[in-house]
Amino acid sequence: MNDARSLKALLDRCDAAEAEFLSLVEEAGSSSLVQEVERKFLGKGGVVSMLSREITELDAEGKREFGRRIGSLRKLIEGLAGERQRALRQLETERSEIEEKIDLSEFLFRLNTPRLGSLHLVTQAREELEDIFLGMGYVVAEGPEVETEWHNFEALNIPKFHPARDGQDSFFIDAPEGKDGALLLRTHTSPMQIRLMQTQELPIYAVIPGKVFRRDTPDARHTPNFHQIEGLVVDKGITMAHLSATISTFTKAYFGSNFESRLRPAYFPFTEPSAEFEITCAICLGSGCRTCSSTGWIELGGCGMVHPNVFHSVGVDPEIYSGFAFGFGIDRLVQMKHAIEDMRVFLENDVRFLSQFKGVQ
Incomplete structure (x- = not known):
């Protein structure tokens, strides 16, 4: 396969990955599900990571164009996943406040609950x-x-x-x-x-x-x-x-x-x-x-x-x-x-x- 056809094939796969992500993130009904979708695409060994490895098949011009596409895809996924998670967390919080009675015992429980970590x-x-x-x-x-x-x-x-x-x-x-x-x-x-x-x-x-x-x-x-x-x-x-x-x-x-x-x-x-x-x-x-x-x-x-x-x-x-x-x-x-x-x-x-x-x- 020549470089032009190889680049087109990789760009088509990026488009397909973007469409799949948009569909899955829209269907996700909770913040945890959105996090799983994000991990599927951006995690180690995820869709974007696997696509990035194939950049070596391209010539210099193809690498530049494909690199830009991968970068824009990653930013799109990070941005939309973050927005969707924030919106769902807000809904989950409001639902929890309505359905659950918040008293002192629950407050103390939350204080003792381990917090999630994050990347350094x-x-x-x-x-x-x-x-x-x-x-x-x-x-x-x-x-x-x-x-x-x-x-x-x-x-x-x-x-x-x-x-x-x-x-x-x-x-x-x-x-x-x-x-x-x-x-x-x-x-x-x-x-x-x-x-x-x-x-x-x-x-x-x-x-x-x-x-x-x-x-x-x-x-x-x-x-x-x-x-x-x-x-x-x-x-x-x-x-x-x-x-x-x-x-x-x-x-x-x-x-x-x-x-x-x-x-x-x-x-x-x-x-x-x-x-x-x-x-x-x-x-x-x-x-x-x-x-x-x-x-x-x-x-x-x-x-x-x-x-x-x-x-x-x-x-x-x-x-x-x-x-x-x-x-x-x-x-x-x-x-x-x-x-x-x-x-x-x-x-x-x-x-x-x-x-x-x-x-x-």
Whole structure:
């Protein structure tokens, strides 16, 4: 099947899934049934997830169009399911108040009833970020949290004498070394750039979310275990302008049009030229505070054009292909979007804090 026919078939399946969802959610007579319908379409292994996996069958243009369709379908399902659940819960509450006598004993029972949990705020942000990039035509990829020195450092043009490779900065694992060097907990999601270019045909438009680990001293902006989302684009004719436009689109989609962002020249071994991506501090709105070290700006991650040495590591000809990469801290994105002063609160499991963000997007 050619790409055009394959894209049409996938779009037709999206239309069919949308029609089926609209029918089921309309027939659902209770909020719990609506929740089951939503889980059928958006849950792990659900209809939308299975459709998303087939994006790899398409060419670059097809991936962009199909990604936009999947993103719009997901938002439609989330929006309508949420509205339907709220409406049914209101009806159920009104019916319960009429049919049941509310007295002190029932009030005490409700106080002792366990409350339903929800996704952690960082997990919610990760899913929202995935949706944003799927809508931009990217695919979502995941990689191992335990990496080799070659994938984590050498293939990314990080030499043996670099301080990041010292035991005081990285978590090395006490295990026999293989042909690719020692094992360690990955210090960034960038090793998946190497794995993608080794295993997938070009062009590549992908984002890689996941946990990373560094020997950082916990403070308002750092924890030893945090989350990143990595982006990689490799194609013919890619320039710094494409990177700038991508970051601008992402910033507006996630933070809103009122937030300012900027790129500052920087150095990273695996990109050249390189830049840091910063936004206005949401805590002080640019006036300076403890969280932003009184600068008015928060650095969220790094980006740049893929270094030719990285291409050489995986056998890609930099005279034919070019690309860009970016990596942002998801925890720090959440910190800025919701004006949270100290990142350590994410790990404290304080229900009073976490319960404020049920269903927040």
